[in-house]
Amino acid sequence: MSARKRTLLFVVPVNWAPLWETQIQAADPDLIIKVQGRDEYTPTDVGYALSFRPPPGLFKTLPNLKAVFSLGAGVDGFLLDTDYPRRVPLVRFINKWLSLEMAQYAVLHTLMHHRQQPMFYAFQKARKWRQGAPQRKTADTRVSILGFGEIGQLAGERLRDLGFPVAGWSRTKKNVSGIESFAGDADLRPFLARSDILICLLPLTPETRGILNAETFAAMPVGAAVINAARGGHLVERDLIAALDSNHLSGATLDVFETEPLPPDNPLWDHPKVTVTPHVAGISDPREAAHFVIDGIARIERGEKLEGVVDFDRGY
Numbered sequence: 581m582s583a584r585k586r587t588l589l590f591v592v593p594v595n596w597a598p599l600w601e602t603q604i605q606a607a608d609p610d611l612i613i614k615v616q617g618r619d620e621y622t623p624t625d626v627g628y629a630l631s632f633r634p635p636p637g638l639f640k641t642l643p644n645l646k647a648v649f650s651l652g653a654g655v656d657g658f659l660l661d662t663d664y665p666r667r668v669p670l671v672r673f674i675n676k677w678l679s680l681e682m683a684q685y686a687v688l689h690t691l692m693h694h695r696q697q698p699m700f701y702a703f704q705k706a707r708k709w710r711q712g713a714p715q716r717k718t719a720d721t722r723v724s725i726l727g728f729g730e731i732g733q734l735a736g737e738r739l740r741d742l743g744f745p746v747a748g749w750s751r752t753k754k755n756v757s758g759i760e761s762f763a764g765d766a767d768l769r770p771f772l773a774r775s776d777i778l779i780c781l782l783p784l785t786p787e788t789r790g791i792l793n794a795e796t797f798a799a800m801p802v803g804a805a806v807i808n809a810a811r812g813g814h815l816v817e818r819d820l821i822a823a824l825d826s827n828h829l830s831g832a833t834l835d836v837f838e839t840e841p842l843p844p845d846n847p848l849w850d851h852p853k854v855t856v857t858p859h860v861a862g863i864s865d866p867r868e869a870a871h872f873v874i875d876g877i878a879r880i881e882r883g884e885k886l887e888g889v890v891d892f893d894r895g896y
């Protein structure tokens with residue numbers, strides 16, 4: 581096997597590299613790993629690349645690239661690169677542990693809103709022994725998942741098993757036991773109308789950018805809550821703040837933001853109805869990612885098909 585086929589270029593902030601590099605090297609000691617910005621490399625030697633938000637234009641300078649692997653499930657960071665050579669498969673990270681963490685996040689924050697936990701935190705802080713409004717029944721709290729793919733379906737199944745009436749919205753119809761499927765633009769409004777808690781788990785594409793907006797919130801029931809664990813670009817922040825301030829929405833949980841880190845002067849930080857987490861809903865595990873890359877390279881070299889190859893026209 582030539583050196584060219586076995587060189588992996590790692591394109592991440594240099595301080596991230598050691599953690600991942602150690603795991604990948606342990607999984608395949610023969611692989612030559614070069615870190616962009618730290619190591620010298622010859623562009624023609626690079627057969628594979630691993631990244632999350634690569635600098636636009638880099639991949640077109642690597643003429644022998646056979647595949648690019650994404651460290652994350654979302655690939656919007658790659659699709660910003662208009663020079664990406666589309667002959668090179670882009671493979672996204674599909675991983676059961678990542679999906680499980682995302683499903684946990686969805687369950688945790690659904691329960692926070694359903695059980696009115698932010699209100700109880702406020703009562704505790706004020707040393708008030710109050711039960712608040714009567715607890716709404718689980719069977720009356722309709723949970724809706726925008727983006728019913730790998731992560732959305734797992735989250736939906738976990739929430740269904742807790743007794744919530746769950747629905748998922750996707751481009752194509754799904755058949756998941758006990759979960760109502762809505763598909764396409766025509767189904768969006770009826771889907772939103774049954775969303776007491778709306779969880780966004782969509783990929784960020786030109787079609788889904790800004791989907792969490794004033795019109796969407798107006799189509800949801802009064803008192804509904806929103807959870808965005810997908811991408812900040814899905815949310816129009818000022819529309820969310822207006823819907824919360826008018827009491828149309830009761831609360832929101834946000835893990836992702838248009839600008840990350842969230843700037844200190846962003847009003848979402850201290851909005852009383854907003855819970856902010858710093859893009860931690862699901863974090864790719866380096867050991868799992870190492871196996872994903874090594875397995876992907878081996879499959880390519882055996883001429884086999886890969887799971888998770890991105891469709892550039894669809895955008896995910």
Ligand code: NDP
Pocket residue numbers: 652653654655678682726727728729730731732749750751752753764781782783784785787788809810811835836859860861862863896
């Ligand atoms: P998938 O590709 O498996 O699922 C995407 C779903 O969205 C599919 O059901 C797809 O429909 C649907 N969809 C896409 N475009 C449209 C559209 N225009 N209209 C209706 N439905 C649409 O992705 P994953 O579940 O693996 O990941 C989802 C996202 O979660 C990632 O893209 C990423 O942004 C985010 N994420 C965030 C993390 C975090 O830490 N906050 C961690 C991991 C992921 P169909 O099934 O018909 O194709």
Ligand code: OXD
Pocket residue numbers: 651652653654655862863864
């Ligand atoms: C992902 C992420 O897309 O961590 O996996 O955001």
